[in-house]
Each structure stands twice: as structure tokens, then as C-alpha cells.
Amino acid sequence: xxxxxxxxxxxxILTLVIVVFAPFSMIYVPTTLVVPRDAAATSNxxxxxxxxxxxxxxxxxxxxxxxxxxxxxxxVLIKPVNKTLSLVAAFSRLAMTVIQGxxxxxxxxxxxxxxxxxxxxxxxQLNALVMLFLNAHENVVLIWxxxxxxHLFVFGYLVYKSGYLPKFLGILLFIVAFCYxxxxxxxxxxxxxxxxxxxxGSLAFLEVAFPLWLLFKGVNVEQWQKRVSESA
Numbered sequence: 001x002x003x004x005x006x007x008x009x010x011x012x013i014l015t016l017v018i019v020v021f022a023p024f025s026m027i028y029v030p031t032t033l034v035v036p037r038d039a040a041a042t043s044n045x046x047x048x049x050x051x052x053x054x055x056x057x058x059x060x061x062x063x064x065x066x067x068x069x070x071x072x073x074x075x076v077l078i079k080p081v082n083k084t085l086s087l088v089a090a091f092s093r094l095a096m097t098v099i100q101g102x103x104x105x106x107x108x109x110x111x112x113x114x115x116x117x118x119x120x121x122x123x124x125q126l127n128a129l130v131m132l133f134l135n136a137h138e139n140v141v142l143i144w145x146x147x148x149x150x151h152l153f154v155f156g157y158l159v160y161k162s163g164y165l166p167k168f169l170g171i172l173l174f175i176v177a178f179c180y181x182x183x184x185x186x187x188x189x190x191x192x193x194x195x196x197x198x199x200x201g202s203l204a205f206l207e208v209a210f211p212l213w214l215l216f217k218g219v220n221v222e223q224w225q226k227r228v229s230e231s232a
Contacts, residue, residue: 004077005218011073012214014066019208021059026141029056034134039127042134047114057107060100067097074155077219080227081158089154096147099140106137145184152177152207159210164223169210176207 033049035041046053075090110133113126121129152173160170183201187194 012211015211025059039131099144164220
């Protein structure tokens with residue numbers, strides 16, 4: 001019975017590892033290297049700090065590899081509430097993870113362009129293509145964010161109904177899901193208000209309450225076992 005709390009705490013630790021690595025690759029690296037509307041300066045920055053750019057790629061890789069394991073652990077944690085909805089939550093998060101992995105190709109394309117082997121392109125053309133792939137990488141985030149929103153909606157509902165996790169955690173996950181949804185659809189429909197929608201999306205930090213609860217409080221094992229018995 002206590003193994004479920006071990007599962008919960010491993011899931012919490014992995015989530016917190018993602019909380020550390022994701023901002024590095026998604027925020028720090030691009031804000032350090034990318035100069036908006038200046039393709040030449042951006043290309044020069046990447047060439048001068050190629051180690052940082054590659055570190056961002058490794059950070060992205062660590063995140064989506066952890067996500068695969070985390071998807072399974074969270075499914076095990078919430079499955080007793082409703083197996084069908086737990087599968088929906090798991091598959092939507094897994095779909096997000098696959099898109100994250102594919103999105104990394106855009107950064108590989110940047111390195112290939114700046115590697116000096118594509119002499120058919122003039123410098124201005126190369127720089128423009130570099131900016132294109134960087135922008136593509138940034139915008140694909142809006143796509144996998146939609147899958148993550150679906151995951152959070154369903155998972156938040158299951159947490160709320162579980163009985164072995166606090167209802168307020170389910171409510172927080174619902175709020176985070178709405179934040180991602182507003183940010184993603186808002187940027188798709190009204191890109192001129194990107195700063196506003198990004199600020200709304202920043203409220204997603206509330207999600208950290210869930211892994212912290214799992215790490216320090218864990219699951220009500222008695223209620224979890226009751227759910228398992230009912231679903232058997």
C-alpha cells in the first residue's frame with residue numbers, strides 16, 4: 001500500500017527536475033541569444049555561444065525524456081479514480097512529449113545552417129532561415145501546450161474527484177490549464193498581444209503546488225486503497 005506514496009514522490013521529484021530544466025531551455029537560452037527582428041545578430045550570438053545553445057537542446061531532451069516516465073507514474077497514481085479518463089490524461093501528455101521531441105529538430109536545423117556547409121545560400125539568406133527555424137521552434141510550443149492543457153483539465157478533474165488528494169490541487173490544475181489555453185489560443189488569434197498572453201501563461205507556476213504536495217504530504221493511502229477496491 002505504501003508503494004503508491006513512493007510512486008507519488010518519484011513523480012514529484014521528476015516534476016521538480018523539469019521545473020528546473022525547462023526554464024533554462026525555454027526562457028534563459030532564447031532571451032540570451034535571440035535578438036528579435038535581427039537575424040544577423042542572433043546568428044552571431046549562437047555561433048559565439050554555441051555551447052549554451054547546445055546546452056539548451058540537452059535541457060529540452062532531458063525534459064521530454066523525463067516526461068515519458070512521468071506520464072506513466074501519474075497514470076498509475078490517478079487510475080483508480082477513472083481508468084478511461086486516466087488514459088485520456090496520459091495520452092494527451094504523451095502526445096505533448098512527442099511534439100516536444102520533434103520540435104528539437106528545429107534547433108538541429110539552425111546548427112546545420114550555421115555549420116558552414118550550405119554555401120549555396122548568401123549570409124543574409126542563412127540568417128533569415130536561422131530566424132525562421134527559431135521562430136518555428138517557439139511557435140510549436142503553442143501546439144504542445146494545447147495537449148498539455150487537455151492533460152491538466154482531465155488530470156485536475158481526477159485529482160478533484162480522487163478523495164485521496166486535496167480538492168484544492170485539482171482546482172489549481174484547472175486554473176493552470178485555463179492559463180495555458182488562454183496563452184496558446186490568444187497567441188494564435190492575436191499575436192500582437194503576445195506580452196499579455198505570456199503574462200497570463202506565467203500563472204502556470206501554480207502547478208508546482210502539486211509536486212510539492214506529493215513530495216511532502218503524499219497520498220492518503222487508506223482512501224487510495226478504497227478507490228482501488230471500488231475500481232477492481
